[in-house]
Amino acid sequence: MPPLSATVDLGGGRHAAHEVIGEGDPLLYFQGGPGLSAALLRADAELLRDRFAVHLIEPHGSGGSSRPAHQSHYDHIGHARFYDEVRKALGIEHATIMGISFGAIVALTYAALFPQASDACIAVAGRAVGVELEGDESADEMQRFLARHAGEPWYPSARRVWDEWTERVLSTEDAASVDAMMAEVLPLYMAHPDRPGARALVEAFRSENHTDLAAAKVWEAGLWQTIDVRPLLAKIACPTLVLVGELDLICGPSQGRLIARSIPQAELVTVADCGHFIGAEAPQEFRDAVTSFHERHAAGAR
Numbered sequence: 001m002p003p004l005s006a007t008v009d010l011g012g013g014r015h016a017a018h019e020v021i022g023e024g025d026p027l028l029y030f031q032g033g034p035g036l037s038a039a040l041l042r043a044d045a046e047l048l049r050d051r052f053a054v055h056l057i058e059p060h061g062s063g064g065s066s067r068p069a070h071q072s073h074y075d076h077i078g079h080a081r082f083y084d085e086v087r088k089a090l091g092i093e094h095a096t097i098m099g100i101s102f103g104a105i106v107a108l109t110y111a112a113l114f115p116q117a118s119d120a121c122i123a124v125a126g127r128a129v130g131v132e133l134e135g136d137e138s139a140d141e142m143q144r145f146l147a148r149h150a151g152e153p154w155y156p157s158a159r160r161v162w163d164e165w166t167e168r169v170l171s172t173e174d175a176a177s178v179d180a181m182m183a184e185v186l187p188l189y190m191a192h193p194d195r196p197g198a199r200a201l202v203e204a205f206r207s208e209n210h211t212d213l214a215a216a217k218v219w220e221a222g223l224w225q226t227i228d229v230r231p232l233l234a235k236i237a238c239p240t241l242v243l244v245g246e247l248d249l250i251c252g253p254s255q256g257r258l259i260a261r262s263i264p265q266a267e268l269v270t271v272a273d274c275g276h277f278i279g280a281e282a283p284q285e286f287r288d289a290v291t292s293f294h295e296r297h298a299a300g301a302r
Contacts, residue, residue, distance in 0.1 A: 017064030022049025032101025035215030044279035098122035112232035145249035197280035233262035245274035
C-alpha cells in the first residue's frame with residue numbers, strides 16, 4: 001500500500017502527510033489505533049468519494065507525519081489539536097469531522113474543542129470510556145462477542161494474542177511484531193471475517209500495516225484503560241452521527257448508546273450483523289448511513 005501522496009508544512013520543521021479522495025464537501029477522516037496509518041482508510045473513503053472530498057491525514061508519528069513533541073500528546077486531545085493544525089494549514093475553514101475507533105474518540109474530542117470548524121461529527125465504532133471505567137454491560141458484551149468465534153480454527157491463537165496484548169506491546173521494541181499481532185487478532189473484531197471486504201482489510205493489515213510503536217505503547221500504558229470523553233460530549237454543538245456495529249466486541253452498542261445520549265444533537269445508527277469495521281463488513285450500510293446523515297444536515301452547515 002503506497003503512502004499518502006502529499007505533505008503539508010506545519011511550521012518549525014514539522015509536517016503532515018495527507019491525501020484527498022473524491023470531490024464535494026470536505027470531510028476529515030481520522031484513523032484509529034492509535035498508531036495506524038490513514039492509508040488503511042482508503043477503501044472507506046472510496047465509498048464516499050461522490051459526496052465528499054475525504055481528507056485522510058496521517059496521525060502524528062505515523063507514516064509521513066512528524067512525531068509529537070511529547071508522548072503525552074498521543075492522547076485524544078493531542079491528536080485533535082494536531083488535526084486542527086493540519087486543517088488550518090490546508091486552508092479548510094470547516095468540515096464534517098469523522099473518525100473510526102480511537103479516531104472516533106478523537107473526532108468527538110475535536111468537535112467539542114473546535115466547534116467553529118465542525119459542521120457535523122460522525123463517530124464510527126467509538127468508545128466513551130476505557131475498560132476500567134466501563135460498566136458490566138460493556139464487559140459482558142465483549143465476552144459474548146468474543147465467544148461467537150470460539151469454534152473457528154484460528155480462534156485459539158487469536159485469543160491468546162488478545163489476552164496478552166497489553167503485556168506484549170509494552171515489552172516489545174519491534175513495531176513489526178505489533179503489526180503481526182494486529183493481523184492475528186483482527187478477525188475477532190469482525191462479525192464475519194469471511195466477507196470479501198473483511199478479508200481484504202485483514203490482508204491489508206497483514207501486508208501493509210506499519211504501527212507507530214510509541215503511540216501503541218501510550219495507549220496500552222493507561223490510555224486504553226482510563227480514557228473518559230464523557231465530560232466533552234455535552235459540549236458538542238453540531239449534529240452528530242454515532243455509527244456502531246451490532247456485534248462490535250470493543251466499541252459495541254452499549255458504548256454507542258452512552259455516547260449518543262450524552263450529545264445534544266446525536267443520532268444513533270446500529271448496523272445489524274456487523275462488527276467493528278463497518279465500512280469493510282457492511283459497505284452499503286456504511287455509505288447509506290453517512291450520506292443520509294449528510295443530506296439531512298448539509299443545509300444547516302455554514
